[in-house]
Amino acid sequence: DIQLTQSPSTLPASLGERVTISCRASQSISNSLNWYQQKPDGTVKRLIYSTSTLESGVPSRFSGSGSGTDYSLSISSLESEDFAMYYCLQYATYPHTFGSGTKLEIK
Amino acid sequence: QVQLKESGPGLVQPSETLSLTCTVSGFSLTSYSVSWVRQPSGKGPEWMGRMWYDGDTAYNSALKSRLSISRDTSKNQVFLKMNSLQTDDTGTYYCTRDRRGSHYWGQGVMVTVSS
Numbered sequence: 664d665i666q667l668t669q670s671p672s673t674l675p676a677s678l679g680e681r682v683t684i685s686c687r688a689s690q691s692i693s694n695s696l697n698w699y700q701q702k703p704d705g706t707v708k709r710l711i712y713s714t715s716t717l718e719s720g721v722p723s724r725f726s727g728s729g730s731g732t733d734y735s736l737s738i739s740s741l742e743s744e745d746f747a748m749y750y751c752l753q754y755a756t757y758p759h760t761f762g763s764g765t766k767l768e769i770k
Numbered sequence: 771q772v773q774l775k776e777s778g779p780g781l782v783q784p785s786e787t788l789s790l791t792c793t794v795s796g797f798s799l800t801s802y803s804v805s806w807v808r809q810p811s812g813k814g815p816e817w818m819g820r821m822w823y824d825g826d827t828a829y830n831s832a833l834k835s836r837l838s839i840s841r842d843t844s845k846n847q848v849f850l851k852m853n854s855l856q857t858d859d860t861g862t863y864y865c866t867r868d869r870r871g872s873h874y875w876g877q878g879v880m881v882t883v884s885s
Contacts, residue, residue, distance in 0.1 A: 669814075705862055712873070752815075754870060757830075759805075
């Protein structure tokens with residue numbers, strides 16, 4: 664199975680700050696990587712698919728990049744609704760696997 | 771619009787079988803695949819398996835011996851059955867509509883395995 668190492672596990676940040684979350688795969692996943700946001704009530708929303716394509720309706724302050732085994736999610740200027748859990752997912756091979764998550768919290 | 775809703779018992783006895791239903795609307799099960807994903811409290815999600823749009827299935831090898839996914843297209847429902855439940859199967863279970871990985875997610879259903 665492909666392992667995804669997501670870092671940091673917790674990210675304290677301030678409103679208006681730029682942040683980056685990393686996701687490293689144990690082998691190449693050929694850009695088959697998505698990013699999700701999970702709110703405290705359990706609601707899950709896909710933000711980015713195929714490494715860098717923004718879902719419709721997702722604010723442009725979110726962006727994704729990467730290739731091979733290294734991927735990242737950036738938020739250019741944090742707003743209050745962005746403080747949540749974030750997960751990466753690889754769908755290059757079965758079983759699909761998720762990162763362990765990053766909790767973006769208010770500093 | 772696309773909607774998925776999970777339903778099933780909130781409490782299951784150890785060694786018993788879990789049965790969950792995912793009822794979908796806004797799309798056809800013969801056009802899109804649906805996956806089951808679970809998440810233990812405080813941990814990352816785990817992909818369990820998928821019902822393909824053509825009726826084929828794929829399972830996480832870690833769960834394959836205990837897991838079965840089926841569907842009823844006339845009722846717009848996908849089913850999950852998992853046997854021999856243990857306490858570490860406790861968590862929230864989601865169904866997702868897939869395209870390039872899980873896209874739309876249901877609200878999830880909490881399942882507790884306890885006597």
